[in-house]
Amino acid sequence: MGKHSTNMRVKLPIFCLLLEAITILLFAIFVRYNDETDASEWHDRMKKHNESNADNDFYFRYASFQDVHTMIFIGFGFLMTFLKCYGFSSVAFNFLIAAFGLQWSTLIQGFFHGFHDGKIHIGIESMINADFCTGAVLISFGAVLGKTSPVQLIVMTLFEVTLFGINEFIILSILGAKDAGGSMTIHTFGAYFGLVVSRVLYRPQLEKSRAREGSIYHSDLFAMIGTIYLWMFWPSFNSAVTAHGDDQHRTVLNTYYSLAACTLATFALSSMLNGEGKLDMVHIQNAALAGGVAVGTSAEMMLTPFGAMIAGCLAGIISVLGYKFLTVCYCFNDSPQY
Amino acid sequence: MGKHSTNMRVKLPIFCLLLEAITILLFAIFVRYNDETDASEWHDRMKKHNESNADNDFYFRYASFQDVHTMIFIGFGFLMTFLKCYGFSSVAFNFLIAAFGLQWSTLIQGFFHGFHDGKIHIGIESMINADFCTGAVLISFGAVLGKTSPVQLIVMTLFEVTLFGINEFIILSILGAKDAGGSMTIHTFGAYFGLVVSRVLYRPQLEKSRAREGSIYHSDLFAMIGTIYLWMFWPSFNSAVTAHGDDQHRTVLNTYYSLAACTLATFALSSMLNGEGKLDMVHIQNAALAGGVAVGTSAEMMLTPFGAMIAGCLAGIISVLGYKFLTVCYCFNDSPQY
Amino acid sequence: MGKHSTNMRVKLPIFCLLLEAITILLFAIFVRYNDETDASEWHDRMKKHNESNADNDFYFRYASFQDVHTMIFIGFGFLMTFLKCYGFSSVAFNFLIAAFGLQWSTLIQGFFHGFHDGKIHIGIESMINADFCTGAVLISFGAVLGKTSPVQLIVMTLFEVTLFGINEFIILSILGAKDAGGSMTIHTFGAYFGLVVSRVLYRPQLEKSRAREGSIYHSDLFAMIGTIYLWMFWPSFNSAVTAHGDDQHRTVLNTYYSLAACTLATFALSSMLNGEGKLDMVHIQNAALAGGVAVGTSAEMMLTPFGAMIAGCLAGIISVLGYKFLTVCYCFNDSPQY
Known part of the structure; x- marks a missing residue:
C-alpha cells in the first residue's frame, strides 16, 4: 500500500x-x-488546383x-x-x-x-x-x-x-x-x-x-456498451483512411455485412458449446471483434457482399472455437452464464 | 430449465x-x-456524368x-x-x-x-x-x-x-x-x-x-441512455433517406423542434397526471418517441418550425394521455416514482 | 413532501x-x-450562385x-x-x-x-x-x-x-x-x-x-460516460461553427492535441496533490473540460500543434491547482479515492 x-x-x-x-x-x-x-498553404492549394473548401479531406473523414x-x-x-x-x-x-x-x-x-x-x-x-x-x-x-x-x-x-x-x-x-x-x-x-x-x-x-x-449485472451492461460501440463503428474503423468515393463506401458495406453474419455465427456457436445452452458475455464480445478484423485488410476490395458474410461467419466460428479449445486453463462451466 | x-x-x-x-x-x-x-461502375459513372468522389451518396448519408x-x-x-x-x-x-x-x-x-x-x-x-x-x-x-x-x-x-x-x-x-x-x-x-x-x-x-x-436506480440510468440516444438522433432517423440539400436540412430542423416541444409537453402532462407530482420513467421514454414519430411522414415538408412544434406538443400530450387512460390495467400509483 | x-x-x-x-x-x-x-429559397440560391446540394451548409456541419x-x-x-x-x-x-x-x-x-x-x-x-x-x-x-x-x-x-x-x-x-x-x-x-x-x-x-x-462504483462509471463524451467531442464543439475548410480542420486538430496534453497534466497533478497518490474522479472530469475550454477562443488560429498542447497542459495544471487551493472548504482527503 x-x-x-x-x-x-x-x-x-x-x-x-x-x-x-x-x-x-x-x-x-x-x-x-x-x-x-495550414491557412495559407490550403488557400494556395485551392487556387492552384482549383479546389473548394468542400475538397478538404476533413469533410471526407x-x-x-x-x-x-x-x-x-x-x-x-x-x-x-x-x-x-x-x-x-x-x-x-x-x-x-x-x-x-x-x-x-x-x-x-x-x-x-x-x-x-x-x-x-x-x-x-x-x-x-x-x-x-x-x-x-x-x-x-x-x-x-x-x-x-x-x-x-x-x-x-x-x-x-x-x-x-x-x-x-x-x-x-x-x-x-x-x-x-x-x-x-x-x-x-x-x-x-x-x-x-x-x-x-x-x-x-x-x-x-x-x-x-x-x-x-450492471458491470455486464457497461461492458455491453463498450462491445456494441466497437461493433457498430467498426465499418468506420475499416473505412476511415481508405480512398475517397466507392472505396470508403464499399469498405463500410462489406464490414457491415461481415459483422452481421459474424454475430449470428457467434451466438450459434456460443450456445452450442455451452453445457447449459446459455450465452457467454465474452463470446458476444468476440462477435464484436472477429467480424470486423476478418475483413480489415480486404474490406475495400470487391469481396462481394456474400464474400464478406462468409468471412465474418468463419471468423465468428473460429473465434469461439479458439476460445473454447485453446484457452485450456479456462474453466468454461464455472464461468458466469446468462 | x-x-x-x-x-x-x-x-x-x-x-x-x-x-x-x-x-x-x-x-x-x-x-x-x-x-x-462497385469500383468499375462508379468510375464509369463519374466519367459519364462528370461527377467527383464527393458526389458519392456515401458522403451525404x-x-x-x-x-x-x-x-x-x-x-x-x-x-x-x-x-x-x-x-x-x-x-x-x-x-x-x-x-x-x-x-x-x-x-x-x-x-x-x-x-x-x-x-x-x-x-x-x-x-x-x-x-x-x-x-x-x-x-x-x-x-x-x-x-x-x-x-x-x-x-x-x-x-x-x-x-x-x-x-x-x-x-x-x-x-x-x-x-x-x-x-x-x-x-x-x-x-x-x-x-x-x-x-x-x-x-x-x-x-x-x-x-x-x-x-x-441504475437500471433507469441505463434505460435513460437508450431513451436519450433515440431522442437525440431522431433527426438523423427522419432525414437519413430524404432528398439531398434543403430536404435533409429541413427534416432535421423540423424534427429537432418537434422533439424539444414534445419533451416540455410530456414532462408537464406526466407530473400533472401523477398523483404525487413525480416524473414517470415511461413517460419520459414516450417523449423520446412521440415527438419524432409525429413528424416522421411530414418532416421534410414546409411544416414551418412552429408547425413542427405544435405537432410535437400534441404528440406528447396524446402519448401520455393514451398511456394513462388506455392501459386500464396498469396501476399507475403503484409504479415507481422519482 | x-x-x-x-x-x-x-x-x-x-x-x-x-x-x-x-x-x-x-x-x-x-x-x-x-x-x-426553405425549399424555394434554396433552389433559387442554387440557380443564382451556381451551387449544388453538396454546398448546403448542412453537409459541412x-x-x-x-x-x-x-x-x-x-x-x-x-x-x-x-x-x-x-x-x-x-x-x-x-x-x-x-x-x-x-x-x-x-x-x-x-x-x-x-x-x-x-x-x-x-x-x-x-x-x-x-x-x-x-x-x-x-x-x-x-x-x-x-x-x-x-x-x-x-x-x-x-x-x-x-x-x-x-x-x-x-x-x-x-x-x-x-x-x-x-x-x-x-x-x-x-x-x-x-x-x-x-x-x-x-x-x-x-x-x-x-x-x-x-x-x-457504478455512479462513477456513469459519470465517466458523461466525462468521456465531453472530452471526445470537444473538437466538434470548438469547430462546429468555424469557417469551412482549413479553419474547421485546424480547430479540430488543435483541440485534439490540447485535450490529450491536458489529460496527462491532469493525471500527474491529481496524483501528486493527493495524499495517497490516488486518482480523483473530479480531477479527471476537469481534464475533460479545461483542455477544451483553454483553446476555445483560439483553436481556429495558427496556434501550431505544440502551442495548443502547452495551452492544454497549463489549463490542466491550473484547473487541478485551482480546485485544490481555491475550494478551501472542500476536505480533500475525505473525498472518495480510487
Whole structure:
C-alpha cells in the first residue's frame, strides 16, 4: 500500500510531466500543420488546383474519425469493465494511456511516413492513424489489466507505439506491401490482437471477481456498451483512411455485412458449446471483434457482399472455437452464464 | 430449465446457422454492389456524368446512417433495460435479432424495390432502410420481452421483416403513395409502433421486477441512455433517406423542434397526471418517441418550425394521455416514482 | 413532501405548458426557415450562385452538430450522475431544461443576431448555437443540482439564456470583438463556466451521498460516460461553427492535441496533490473540460500543434491547482479515492 502510494504520488506525476514535456518539445521541433490544416498553404492549394473548401479531406473523414475516437475511448474503455474489480480503473487508465498514445504515435508514425522537409505534417488522416495505433496499445492493456501500475502502462505504451511504427514501416516501406487506404495498419492491428488475445481471455482473477454476483449485472451492461460501440463503428474503423468515393463506401458495406453474419455465427456457436445452452458475455464480445478484423485488410476490395458474410461467419466460428479449445486453463462451466 | 437448455443448446445454434447459410446463399445469388459501391461502375459513372468522389451518396448519408445504427443497437437495446430481470438479455437479444433482421431485410426490401436485371443492388441507402426495418422488429420485441425464447424471436424477425416489405410495397407501389425521401418507410414504422405500443407499455412483470428497488436506480440510468440516444438522433432517423440539400436540412430542423416541444409537453402532462407530482420513467421514454414519430411522414415538408412544434406538443400530450387512460390495467400509483 | 408534490403536480405542468405555448406563439410570429432550409429559397440560391446540394451548409456541419448534441444530452446529463442522490433526476432535469433552453435560445439569439426583414431565419448553424447556449445553462445547473425544484430550473434557464444573448450581443456587436466562426460564443461559455466552477465543485452533500459506497462504483462509471463524451467531442464543439475548410480542420486538430496534453497534466497533478497518490474522479472530469475550454477562443488560429498542447497542459495544471487551493472548504482527503 505504502509502496503503491509512493509510486502513484511521486513516480506517476514526474513520469507523466517529463514525458509530456519531451513530447511537446519534439512537437515544437518536428510537427507542423499539413497543407489542409495550414491557412495559407490550403488557400494556395485551392487556387492552384482549383479546389473548394468542400475538397478538404476533413469533410471526407471527420465523421469516421469521431466514430473511431468513440471506439477507442468508450469502446475499449468500457469493454473491460466486466472485470468488476477494475471497472473504474479500466476506464480511467484507458483514458490516460490513449491520451498519451495518440501524441506519441503522431511522432513515431510521422517519422516513419509523412516525414518530408525535416518535418512531420499532420491533419485528419494522421489523427485517425494515431487513434488506430492507440487501439493496438489498448488491446495489450486488456491483457495486463490489474497486474500493472499506471507508470508501467505508460512505459508499455511508449514501447508498443514505437514498435508499432517500426513494424508498419517494415511491412509498408521495406517489404513494399500494398497499403491502399491504410488498411495495412488495421491488419497490423489485427495481428497484435491475435498475439495477445489468448492472454486477454484467460484471467484467473476473473473467477474471483465474479463472486460478487450482485453487481455483475450492471458491470455486464457497461461492458455491453463498450462491445456494441466497437461493433457498430467498426465499418468506420475499416473505412476511415481508405480512398475517397466507392472505396470508403464499399469498405463500410462489406464490414457491415461481415459483422452481421459474424454475430449470428457467434451466438450459434456460443450456445452450442455451452453445457447449459446459455450465452457467454465474452463470446458476444468476440462477435464484436472477429467480424470486423476478418475483413480489415480486404474490406475495400470487391469481396462481394456474400464474400464478406462468409468471412465474418468463419471468423465468428473460429473465434469461439479458439476460445473454447485453446484457452485450456479456462474453466468454461464455472464461468458466469446468462 | 432442462427444456429451455435443450432449446438453447440445440435449436438455437442449428436455427441460426441454417438461416445464416440460407441468407448467404440468397446474397450470393441475388445481391450485388450498386453503382456507387462497385469500383468499375462508379468510375464509369463519374466519367459519364462528370461527377467527383464527393458526389458519392456515401458522403451525404454516412453520418446519418451511423446515428440510425446507434439508435437501433444502443437506443433500442438499452431502452428496455429498465426491466431489471431482462437487462442483459434485452441488450444481447436486441443485438442478435437486429444483426439477423438487417440481413434479411436487405433481401426482402431488395426484392420489393431496387430489384433490376434480376439482382438486388445495395449501398448506403439500402443499409439505412435495412436498419429502419430492423427498428420495427425491435419495437415488437419490446412487447414480447421476457415471454419468448431466442428461437421464437428470430422466427418473429423472419416474419415481421417479410410483412414489413410487403406492406411497404403495397403502400408505395400498389397504392402509389408518394415516397419523397423514404419517409413512407418511417410512417410504416410509426404504424407498427402504434399497433404494439399498448402491449409494450402494459407489463404485468413490471411490478414484480420493480420489487428489487436497490438496483432499479441504475437500471433507469441505463434505460435513460437508450431513451436519450433515440431522442437525440431522431433527426438523423427522419432525414437519413430524404432528398439531398434543403430536404435533409429541413427534416432535421423540423424534427429537432418537434422533439424539444414534445419533451416540455410530456414532462408537464406526466407530473400533472401523477398523483404525487413525480416524473414517470415511461413517460419520459414516450417523449423520446412521440415527438419524432409525429413528424416522421411530414418532416421534410414546409411544416414551418412552429408547425413542427405544435405537432410535437400534441404528440406528447396524446402519448401520455393514451398511456394513462388506455392501459386500464396498469396501476399507475403503484409504479415507481422519482 | 406535500409542498413539493403540489409544486410538481400543479406549478410545473402549468408553467411548462404556458411557456411552451408562448414559445410556439413567438416562433409562429418571428421564426422562419433560412435560405438553406426553405425549399424555394434554396433552389433559387442554387440557380443564382451556381451551387449544388453538396454546398448546403448542412453537409459541412451536421456531423459536428450531432456531436455537440451528444455532449449536451449525454455528456452534461451523465457528468453529474456521480452525485448518487441525484442520478436519475440529474439526467431527467438536464433533459427538460436543455429541451426548453434550445427553443428559447433560438428566439433570444435570433433577436440579437440573424434578425432581418422582421424575422429570425434558422438553419443548422442557429441550431448549433442554440445547443451552445444550452450548454452554459447546464453548467449552472450543476452548481444548483439538488437545491432547486424543476420550476426554479426552468426560470433559471429563461433568465440565463436571455442574459447569454445580451452578453453575446454586447461582446460581438457593441464592443465589435471579432467573431470568426462563432468562437466568441464558446469564450462566453468558458466565462460562464469560470464563474460557476467553484460552486460546481463545492458540494457539502457530496460527502453525505458518498456514504453509500456500494453503488458509488457504478455512479462513477456513469459519470465517466458523461466525462468521456465531453472530452471526445470537444473538437466538434470548438469547430462546429468555424469557417469551412482549413479553419474547421485546424480547430479540430488543435483541440485534439490540447485535450490529450491536458489529460496527462491532469493525471500527474491529481496524483501528486493527493495524499495517497490516488486518482480523483473530479480531477479527471476537469481534464475533460479545461483542455477544451483553454483553446476555445483560439483553436481556429495558427496556434501550431505544440502551442495548443502547452495551452492544454497549463489549463490542466491550473484547473487541478485551482480546485485544490481555491475550494478551501472542500476536505480533500475525505473525498472518495480510487
